[in-house]
Amino acid sequence: MELITGEQFVKGLALLAAGISMGFGAVGPGIGEGFVAGKACEAIGRRPDEQALITKTMIIGQAISETTGIYALVVSLILIFVV
Amino acid sequence: MDVMMCTVLGAGLAIGLGAIGSAIGEGYIAMNAMGALGRQPGASQKILRLMIIGQAITETAAIFALVMALVLLFGGNGEGTMKAVTYIAAGIAIGFGTIGSGFGAGLPGGSALKGIGRNPQNSDALTVQMIIGQAVTQTSTIFALTVSMILFTLSPELSYLKMAALIGAAFAMGFGAIGPGIGDGIVAKNANEAVGKSPQNMGLLTRTMIIGQAITETTDIYSLVVALILIFVV
Amino acid sequence: MDKLTHVPIIEFSVMGYNVSLNPVIFLMTYLVIAVLVIGAIAVTRRLKAVPGTLQNFGEILYEFIEDVTVGTLGEKDGKSFVPLIFTIFIFVLAANWIGILPHITQFLGMIIGVIHHAFTGNGGEWVIDGIMNTQFRPNPHTFYYGLFAFPEFQEPTRSINTDLALGLIVFAVVHINAVRKNGFLDYFRGYMGDIIPSHGFWILLFPINPFFYLNVISEVSSVVSHSFRLFGNIFGGFMILVIVSSLVKYMLIPVGLLAFFGLFAGVVQAFVFTMLAITYIGQKN
Numbered sequence: 001m002e003l004i005t006g007e008q009f010v011k012g013l014a015l016l017a018a019g020i021s022m023g024f025g026a027v028g029p030g031i032g033e034g035f036v037a038g039k040a041c042e043a044i045g046r047r048p049d050e051q052a053l054i055t056k057t058m059i060i061g062q063a064i065s066e067t068t069g070i071y072a073l074v075v076s077l078i079l080i081f082v083v
Numbered sequence: 084m085d086v087m088m089c090t091v092l093g094a095g096l097a098i099g100l101g102a103i104g105s106a107i108g109e110g111y112i113a114m115n116a117m118g119a120l121g122r123q124p125g126a127s128q129k130i131l132r133l134m135i136i137g138q139a140i141t142e143t144a145a146i147f148a149l150v151m152a153l154v155l156l157f158g159g160n161g162e163g164t165m166k167a168v169t170y171i172a173a174g175i176a177i178g179f180g181t182i183g184s185g186f187g188a189g190l191p192g193g194s195a196l197k198g199i200g201r202n203p204q205n206s207d208a209l210t211v212q213m214i215i216g217q218a219v220t221q222t223s224t225i226f227a228l229t230v231s232m233i234l235f236t237l238s239p240e241l242s243y244l245k246m247a248a249l250i251g252a253a254f255a256m257g258f259g260a261i262g263p264g265i266g267d268g269i270v271a272k273n274a275n276e277a278v279g280k281s282p283q284n285m286g287l288l289t290r291t292m293i294i295g296q297a298i299t300e301t302t303d304i305y306s307l308v309v310a311l312i313l314i315f316v317v
Numbered sequence: 318m319d320k321l322t323h324v325p326i327i328e329f330s331v332m333g334y335n336v337s338l339n340p341v342i343f344l345m346t347y348l349v350i351a352v353l354v355i356g357a358i359a360v361t362r363r364l365k366a367v368p369g370t371l372q373n374f375g376e377i378l379y380e381f382i383e384d385v386t387v388g389t390l391g392e393k394d395g396k397s398f399v400p401l402i403f404t405i406f407i408f409v410l411a412a413n414w415i416g417i418l419p420h421i422t423q424f425l426g427m428i429i430g431v432i433h434h435a436f437t438g439n440g441g442e443w444v445i446d447g448i449m450n451t452q453f454r455p456n457p458h459t460f461y462y463g464l465f466a467f468p469e470f471q472e473p474t475r476s477i478n479t480d481l482a483l484g485l486i487v488f489a490v491v492h493i494n495a496v497r498k499n500g501f502l503d504y505f506r507g508y509m510g511d512i513i514p515s516h517g518f519w520i521l522l523f524p525i526n527p528f529f530y531l532n533v534i535s536e537v538s539s540v541v542s543h544s545f546r547l548f549g550n551i552f553g554g555f556m557i558l559v560i561v562s563s564l565v566k567y568m569l570i571p572v573g574l575l576a577f578f579g580l581f582a583g584v585v586q587a588f589v590f591t592m593l594a595i596t597y598i599g600q601k602n
Contacts (some may be wrong), residue, residue, distance in 0.1 A: 004243050008243055012244050015248040016254075018313065019246060019252055019253070019255035019309065019310070021255075022255040023085060023254045023256070025302070026262050026303060026305060027258060027260060027304035030262025030263035030267075030302050031269070033247050033267050033301075034263075034266020034270050035269055036295070037266075037298065038269040038273035039273060041256075041274035041291055041292055041295065044277065045277025045278070046235075046289060047290060048122040055142075057295070057390070058295060059294075059600070060600075062298045063535075066302060067535070068296075069302035070273060070534060070538055072283065074537060075303045077312075078142065080309075080317060138474060150530060218581060222549075222550060223555035225549070225554065228553060228556065290592075293585060294592050294593075297592070297593060304545045305538070305541075307549050308545055
């Protein structure tokens with residue numbers, strides 16, 4: 001095996017960082033979206049006739065909670081393909 | 084570095100980390116079973132049955148980790164440095180990946196038992212709802228198992244870049260599965276509590292729960308995509 | 318285990334472009350379409366006011382999807398989307414379920430073979446190689462050997478190409494519908510966020526608006542998550558089956574797992590895919 005060059009070293013670390021970025025980035029949104037949907041289920045259990053409104057709000061809330069997950073995805077794609 | 088050593092290390096990571104989540108989840112179920120027994124000693128048969136079913140499904144995540152550890156121990160007979168790296172990466176992916184859904188699957192089981200403690204008549208509806216919730220919660224483990232198995236079968240060419248990419252893929256999928264696993268569990272937990280209070284809304288609640296869980300898994304899917312890119316494209 | 322790495326591919330070039338095609342997935346997709354067409358004809362052949370068994374089944378399925386669609390999109394819009402949504406649902410469902418057939422026949426063949434062997438002694442042979450690898454090999458001359466030699470079916474949804482195609486169809490429907498309904502300007506304004514005002518000539522500033530790029534990325538990533546969700550689940554289920562049946566050959570455990578991943582996960586994932594399609598349409602409507 002040849003010796004590692006500086007450029008390869010940087011690229012390799014970027015790839016590793018891409019994985020860690022997406023991995024840790026997914027923890028928070030995952031739990032947060034879970035809370036949103038959980039509370040939505042609770043609300044539907046109390047008032048089933050408001051189902052359409054609650055589901056809609058749940059989906060919007062989850063989409064916004066997911067934003068940081070998308071940031072993590074963007075950062076890791078940049079680390080893979082641009083750096 | 085010996086390849087044999089790496090398979091053993093991978094297997095250890097897989098089952099050592101993979102047992103954490105399921106163990107906590109099963110403990111949570113048993114804790115709630117005790118609470119329910121304290122309230123409704125007459126319904127002990129139903130409580131015991133639900134507890135055992137719930138714990139058996141919560142065990143799935145740990146069983147996947149065990150299967151992967153066995154595959155690594157008995158099937159990991161490749162040659163060369165790169166194979167050694169793939170074995171360690173496979174262990175990391177499945178080990179961390181099962182923590183979330185192991186713990187998450189415990190939550191709906193616990194709330195189903197709370198529901199039985201409140202009203203033992205609802206035990207059938209609660210059992211069905213709990214099983215569906217726990218089954219969907221296993222998704223993140225299934226993704227982790229997929230990536231781990233792909234890493235295990237891979238035999239890449241020798242390069243430092245690929246090594247970093249494989250370890251990165253393992254971390255992406257392993258850590259990425261923790262959050263959505265727990266989140267799915269929270270959704271199923273609250274849905275089960277709602278079913279325990281008003282079992283007549285069960286159809287609606289199951290539907291909402293499945294959609295909520297599916298959206299919660301989105302970040303898990305991003306992790307899967309990043310891991311597949313790191314494995315196959317880089 | 319070599320099932321995982323071996324993918325049959327035909328390559329040819331059309332007008333200078335190299336096209337590669339997985340013939341098994343191609344055939345399976347057409348098989349699913351054939352099954353659905355025959356099923357649809359059988360269900361609608363003799364429609365009656367008081368439905369028979371088959372018609373009743375079709376109506377239950379259709380009404381379920383209609384309920385969900387109308388409940389999310391409203392009465393008027395919902396009704397116009399039901400045919401598309403229902404088609405997506407039954408296609409994904411049939412595609413998820415079609416891989417089970419060979420496993421069921423193989424399992425039946427094994428049971429018949431073991432019983433036949435126990436009584437006559439020439440149904441086949443037990444190959445005993447440790448606890449994990451014990452398996453029954455049937456005699457090729459027996460009448461049930463055909464059940465064993467049943468060709469391997471692949472779920473079309475196990476290939477990412479099918480899932481991406483379905484996801485792109487939904488994506489196209491969502492955005493064409495949004496433009497048709499709100500006009501292009503309002504549709505475009507939806508990407509702007511709130512920091513820079515999005516009325517009048519301000520809208521021309523979109524290249525420097527960071528929210529524009531984030532919203533575009535989140536739209537594109539919704540297609541990715543929509544299709545990879547289906548792919549990941551079906552492929553993951555298949556992979557668990559391969560691993561478990563390579564550890565424990567032809568025993569009861571793979572069949573139980575198969576019933577779970579094939580039937581339950583298949584219907585849940587088909588429902589999730591359909592529901593998300595409805596949700597995406599509703600969000601932009």
